[in-house]
Amino acid sequence: MKAVSVEEAVAMIPPGASVMVGGFMAVGTPERLLDEIVRQKKTGLTLICNDAATPGKGVGKLFDAALVSKLTATHIGLNPKAQQQMLANQIAVNLVPQGTFVERIRAGGCGLGGVLTPTGVGTLVAEGKRQIEVDGKPFLLETALRAQFALVHAFLADYLGNLAYALTSRNFNPVMAMAADTVIVTAENIVPVGVIAPDHVVTPAPLVDYLITNG
């Protein structure tokens, strides 16, 4: 793990990069990284995030600045700007059931080619996908999902990069921290090694590439 400034970290992200962003309706999302992406105008992003948040909050800022060209998400109904950009074909949107979304990312982080899920069988979600029977039950083959960058927000990060999360701000963060080539983390609190007890570390330090220093 290397400690870097938010400006240095975002400078590593090229325009057009694929980026996973933790958070659920902007709760547990790395706001400082998103602000800096907007400031450095990283255009044409492929965004992988549970939702589009709301304008002005979390990844909503990326839609405000029209930086997203492709989006994989489970729900964008609470961000009218993302909806408008989708309906105007400015962004290509792939909507995925939430349980499938997280399992595809988990598979991507765990060396699996994908998962078999019953969710979506017999619906529009099944279109173009392989259906596989196991013990007489139909499942969809949902392929693994990875990104070049994962932007993760933790409650605690120690000097080595061990991470712990708070309440409902955990959500997709630990799963995404497994599924990207480069993992960049912001934390509410940077603390000495040992403050997070081994049993309470959720994301082990070797998974973290960059920790954003306090501004």
Add this chain to the structure above:
Amino acid sequence: MDPQIIIARRVAKELKSGNLVNLGIGIPTLVANYVPSDLKVFFQSENGLIGTGPIPEQGMAHPTLTDAGGRPISALPGASTFDSAMSFGLIRGGHVDVTVLGGLQVDAHGLLANWMIPGKMVPGMGGAMDLVTGAKRVIVAMQHAAKGKSKIVAKCTLPLTSARPVNLVVTDMAVIGFPDGKATLLETAPGVSVGEVMAVTEAELAVPDTVPEMKL
């Protein structure tokens, strides 16, 4: 009584002590208000919490304690938190005893459409497809009709949420179940006759010899 409150109170009667329950947004959220306090029900919020509590008092909200809509909530003693893979493992894995969801249409075989109106409303399915596919029991809580049109239809014209039929539909007029895969009128709302329900229901309903009134 307000139609939404009739629905919420009737659905609350379906919950049993020890149940793990997931409530959708809208009318389903109201159900928690009508669960008797001596009943120990665990409510799950799919953003990563079991043991959701009421909205905190003014000034007590915490930014990392929210429901699936991002609104502040509280947590009850004995609550637990977890990541989204665990949350949907609970849902898809059959660990959730009851899910209560809103609906746009339910058809004569119990199939539900509740996530999309093509060309008009394409918000995304969020967790709905996993909930309907994986929960042990699926209850739909919705108004019987919208703008004078029956939401209990012969066949869904909107995209389905799951190929798995729901177990029970509770509306402001009736309770409908699907024994043997066929929509059946199980109860009527207070002051509503069987004839009135039949008159506003598009789907063909089986009607048993006696149809009791909802106990609220």
